[in-house]
Amino acid sequence: MLEELEKYAQENFVPIIRTESAKMLIENIKRKNPKQILEIGTAIGYSGLLILNNCEGFLTTIEKNPEREKIAEKNFQIYKKTERAKLICDDAQNVLEKLCLSNKHFDFVFLDGPKGQYIKYLPLIKNILNKGGILFADNIYLHGMVKSEKPIEHKHRTMVVNLRKFLKLLQEDKDFETKLYDVEDGIAIATLK
Numbered sequence: 001m002l003e004e005l006e007k008y009a010q011e012n013f014v015p016i017i018r019t020e021s022a023k024m025l026i027e028n029i030k031r032k033n034p035k036q037i038l039e040i041g042t043a044i045g046y047s048g049l050l051i052l053n054n055c056e057g058f059l060t061t062i063e064k065n066p067e068r069e070k071i072a073e074k075n076f077q078i079y080k081k082t083e084r085a086k087l088i089c090d091d092a093q094n095v096l097e098k099l100c101l102s103n104k105h106f107d108f109v110f111l112d113g114p115k116g117q118y119i120k121y122l123p124l125i126k127n128i129l130n131k132g133g134i135l136f137a138d139n140i141y142l143h144g145m146v147k148s149e150k151p152i153e154h155k156h157r158t159m160v161v162n163l164r165k166f167l168k169l170l171q172e173d174k175d176f177e178t179k180l181y182d183v184e185d186g187i188a189i190a191t192l193k
Helices: 003-011 020-033 046-053 066-078 091-101 115-128 152-171
Strands: 037-041 057-062 085-089 108-113 129-138 176-181 187-192
Touching: 003 046, 020 046, 020 129, 020 152, 020 176, 020 187, 037 046, 037 091, 037 115, 046 057, 046 066, 046 108, 091 115, 108 115, 108 152, 115 129, 115 152, 129 152, 152 176, 152 187
Parallel strands: 037 057, 037 108, 057 085, 108 129
Antiparallel strands: 129 187, 176 187
């Protein structure tokens, strides 16, 4: 159904969720059947549409890039999902802080935004996640660099260090039951107890 979007993403170098990761996302969405979903990193709306096609919930999705947000909005219209999706064009940190202040809560958070920011988002996500809610973080290994023993190039060092801190914090947090999966570029699935 979303083959046109896959083709567009490939031709325009837009990162979208990979095949096996998408299958895991769909499995978790179907199992949880969340009512309120938050996505950090809309891109062109591909993963948001995957989510909405596999549950009856409402999606709030955040994209910082205005051009991509417009494309995503168009795609949500084409696939008739606008009534169950709210697109926010802003920095995810700002939006998460506002959601915390407004006491908004979610059953499922799909984290696929800027990898170096995962560590900053974690306490905010924890604050807005319902008990039993799921945090699904994609691309946690950053092209394998997070697990690598080799020296990291300067341009990637901060992202890698921050992702390592994020994974350590997530795994050590007793409020979460966390599992890491070596699927494609790595997935962390954490359930808030």
